[in-house]
Amino acid sequence: MKREKRAKLRTNSLLFSSFAICYLLFAICYFGFAQDRNAGAFMVPSKVYVGDKASLILPLPGFAVKEDSETASIVSPSADIEIHRALLERRPVGSRLTVEFTAYTPGILELPSIVIAGEVFSGLTIEISSILEHDASGRVLSDPAPPLAIPGTSLLVYGTIISILFFLSLAFWILLWGRKSIKGWLAVWEKKRLLNGMKGVEKRLRRTMARNDDTYRNILDALSKEFRGFLSHFTGEQCRAMTAIEFANSELQMNREFLKDFFKRCDGIRFSGGEINKKDALSMLDDLKKFLAELSNAPLTDTPSAVSVKGAVR
Numbered sequence: 001m002k003r004e005k006r007a008k009l010r011t012n013s014l015l016f017s018s019f020a021i022c023y024l025l026f027a028i029c030y031f032g033f034a035q036d037r038n039a040g041a042f043m044v045p046s047k048v049y050v051g052d053k054a055s056l057i058l059p060l061p062g063f064a065v066k067e068d069s070e071t072a073s074i075v076s077p078s079a080d081i082e083i084h085r086a087l088l089e090r091r092p093v094g095s096r097l098t099v100e101f102t103a104y105t106p107g108i109l110e111l112p113s114i115v116i117a118g119e120v121f122s123g124l125t126i127e128i129s130s131i132l133e134h135d136a137s138g139r140v141l142s143d144p145a146p147p148l149a150i151p152g153t154s155l156l157v158y159g160t161i162i163s164i165l166f167f168l169s170l171a172f173w174i175l176l177w178g179r180k181s182i183k184g185w186l187a188v189w190e191k192k193r194l195l196n197g198m199k200g201v202e203k204r205l206r207r208t209m210a211r212n213d214d215t216y217r218n219i220l221d222a223l224s225k226e227f228r229g230f231l232s233h234f235t236g237e238q239c240r241a242m243t244a245i246e247f248a249n250s251e252l253q254m255n256r257e258f259l260k261d262f263f264k265r266c267d268g269i270r271f272s273g274g275e276i277n278k279k280d281a282l283s284m285l286d287d288l289k290k291f292l293a294e295l296s297n298a299p300l301t302d303t304p305s306a307v308s309v310k311g312a313v314r
Contacts, residue, residue, distance in 0.1 A: 040058065040059045041056055041057065041058040041059075041124060042056075042057055043055065043056050043057070043126060043127075044057060047129055048103065048126070048127075048128055048129065049128070049129050049130070049131055050103060050104060050105065050106055050128060050129075050130055050131065051102065051103075051104060052102065052103075053084070053100065053101075053102050054100070054101060054102070054103075054126075055098055055099065055100050055101075056098070056099045056101065056111070056124060056126055057096055057097070057098050057099075058096060058097040058098075058099075058121070058124065059094060059096045060094055060095040060096055060097060061093065061094040068087060068088065068089050068090060069087070069088040069116050069117040070085060070086070070087045070088075070116075079104065080103065080104055080105040080109060081101055081102070081103045081104065081105070081109055081111070081126075082101060082102045082103075082104075083099065083100070083101050083111070083112065084100040084101060084102065085099075085100050086098070086099045086100075086114050086116055087099075087100075088116050088117050088119075097114070097116070097121060099111060099114065099124070101126070103126065103128040105128065106128045106129060106130035107127070107128060108125055108126070108127050108128075109125065109126050109127075109128060110123070110124070110125050111124040111125070111126065191234060194230060194233055194234050195234075195292060195295060195296055197230070198226070198227070198230045198292055199289075199292055201222075201223075201226045201230075202285055202288050202289055202292065205219050205222060205223060205285060206285055209278065209281060209282070209285075215276075216276040216277065216278060216280070216281040217270065217276050219281055220266060220269060220270050220276065220280075220281055220284060221270065223266065223284060223285070223288065224263070224266050224267070224270065227262075227288065228240045228242070231252075231259075235252050235253075235254070237250070237251075237252060239252075242263075243263070243267075244259075244260045244261075244262075244263040244264035244267060245260065247259040247260045247263060248260035254295070255291075258287075258291060262284075262287055262288070262291070265284065266284055269284070
């Protein structure tokens with residue numbers, strides 16, 4: 001009788017031990033699988049600061065899901081973290097769980113349990129960095145990020161360097177070689193301005209003559225004065241007091257014969273003592289207009305000697 005009780009007790013102990021060992025192995029496998037599954041999680045971006053919206057991605061290799069599943073709103077256990085959404089996605093290499101969140105407290109935080117597609121995901125932790133240095137006061141800002149790490153900084157820095165080098169090169173060019181070129185351009189521009197101004201004088205005198213606002217003698221006086229002043233500025237020589245013969249004997253590199261004939265006729269009409277008619281005044285303006293037209297078509301340079309007019313205007 002005692003032997004039967006001992007055998008029965010031994011059998012019960014063996015069954016209980018077997019059951020305990022199986023339960024322990026099941027628990028080890030379950031929690032080990034959960035720990036290994038959670039160990040592959042990573043964050044995007046890799047370093048998350050307080051207040052940043054980020055994502056925690058948990059790869060699930062070998063885990064099959066029929067279609068993408070998105071959970072409803074998840075109640076956060078505290079105000080330190082806010083879960084925006086959780087999505088279980090299908091991937092060619094396996095499914096993955098994506099949790100979008102915003103944390104408001106630095107340190108290591110644990111996400112609330114997520115139930116999606118019949119699965120429970122718990123124990124997921126995230127590490128949130130602070131924008132402040134970890135010191136006693138907690139009120140000292142951390143060091144600034146490297147300049148080239150900030151978006152758009154590279155373009156700003158290199159663009160500024162290139163602009164400075166360009167302007168320095170331009171300044172050296174102006175100091176060494178550009179002064180003569182700029183001086184020549186300004187001289188040519190000045191000659192064109194003088195030509196346009198003299199053409200404006202010729203048109204103004206024609207309008208005055210057409211309206212009979214002045215006498216022909218005064219018109220010719222103004223024509224002689226303005227034309228001599230124009231030649232003085234245009235050639236760089238003093239032409240205001242030159243006579244017709246002096247124009248012919250001058251060293252002006254333009255049609256001296258025309259200038260001699262023009263001023264000889266103009267002065268002859270003005271100082272003849274007789275009455276000046278409209279035909280003579282118009283003839284002088286026509287000659288001036290042709291001369292200015294030919295002078296405009298001639299090549300202009302910064303030197304007066306290069307200004308020339310082809311042919312005589314009669």
